[in-house]
Amino acid sequence: MTQTVTVKSREGRQAERPARVLRPRVDLIEREREWTLIADLPGVDSEAIRMQTEKGKLHLCAERRALPEPPEGGRWLMRERPLGRYEATFELGEGIDTDAIGADLKNGVLVVHLPKCERLQPRKVEVRAG
Amino acid sequence: MVRTLFPRVWRPLDLLGPDWDRAFASVFAADPFREVFDVLGGASEREGFLALDAWETPQALIVEVDLPGVEAKDVDVQVQAGELVLKVARRDSSQEGDRWLRRERGVGSFTRTLTLPSEIDPQAVQAELCDGVLRLELPKAPQVQPRTIEVKAIES
Numbered sequence: 001m002t003q004t005v006t007v008k009s010r011e012g013r014q015a016e017r018p019a020r021v022l023r024p025r026v027d028l029i030e031r032e033r034e035w036t037l038i039a040d041l042p043g044v045d046s047e048a049i050r051m052q053t054e055k056g057k058l059h060l061c062a063e064r065r066a067l068p069e070p071p072e073g074g075r076w077l078m079r080e081r082p083l084g085r086y087e088a089t090f091e092l093g094e095g096i097d098t099d100a101i102g103a104d105l106k107n108g109v110l111v112v113h114l115p116k117c118e119r120l121q122p123r124k125v126e127v128r129a130g
Numbered sequence: 131m132v133r134t135l136f137p138r139v140w141r142p143l144d145l146l147g148p149d150w151d152r153a154f155a156s157v158f159a160a161d162p163f164r165e166v167f168d169v170l171g172g173a174s175e176r177e178g179f180l181a182l183d184a185w186e187t188p189q190a191l192i193v194e195v196d197l198p199g200v201e202a203k204d205v206d207v208q209v210q211a212g213e214l215v216l217k218v219a220r221r222d223s224s225q226e227g228d229r230w231l232r233r234e235r236g237v238g239s240f241t242r243t244l245t246l247p248s249e250i251d252p253q254a255v256q257a258e259l260c261d262g263v264l265r266l267e268l269p270k271a272p273q274v275q276p277r278t279i280e281v282k283a284i285e286s
Binding site: 025026027028029030031032035038040041042043044045065067068069070071073074075076077078079080081082107108109 | 179181182183184185186187188191192194196197198199200201223224225227228229230231232233234235247259261262263
């Protein structure tokens with residue numbers, strides 16, 4: 001059976017997807033030695049991510065690769081993906097070793113490791129027999 | 131005596147406008163199981179997971195889907211009876227002892243079904259996943275592809 005679907009013409013709608021500031025979805029987890037921030041950044045190259053700490057804040061900015069446009073003679077069927085730049089700012093409390101913050105990007109997901117500073121690290125106390 | 135061991139570390143700045151709430155609601159409240167291309171007359175936007183763009187060229191349909199955090203082995207693409215069925219799973223990466231302070235990234239299995247507006251060649255479908263974006267190329271069946279017919283000049 002062949003289903004027929006009427007697809008409305010999308011011509012002239014090209015300009016209707018303005019670039020804007022996007023807020024990534026994030027998870028935030030506290031672990032034994034660090035806080036882990038996980039952000040969805042699909043379609044972003046690692047070189048296009050800028051992260052900096054300043055005055056107790058962590059700024060994250062990531063430019064998404066340009067979305068392809070249908071070639072001449074083609075047309076849009078669906079357009080859900082937003083165009084623009086991901087941005088998020090977090091206020092850092094005390095207890096983060098800001099010099100040791102590190103991040104990696106895999107499968108469009110950014111994982112930021114925010115190690116706890118020395119005094120918050122779990123420590124084993126040895127009990128000596130006296 | 132109970133004491134707070136850890137300082138209050140995170141306080142999100144007030145960046146979450148109404149747009150964000152709506153985007154969040156749209157993914158989880160919308161019925162992801164049944165969709166046709168036509169529904170998107172008034173394009174909706176799903177920020178982040180499963181947001182989809184599709185376009186048609188004379189030769190093929192191209193679909194790109196945002197799937198951050200999904201491994202290639204957890205993507206299942208099927209074309210049958212004029213429909214494209216996309217099933218994906220995003221694994222839960224939490225570890226034992228995790229204390230969640232915020233959780234916006236959904237995990238689990240997701241399905242989207244799209245009615246194809248044109249007959250395609252199921253054998254020729256190609257899929258690749260790069261940086262959390264799945265790209266599908268669905269070449270149209272030869273019989274619906276435009277064909278240029280050569281006109282021969284015949285001397286009378």
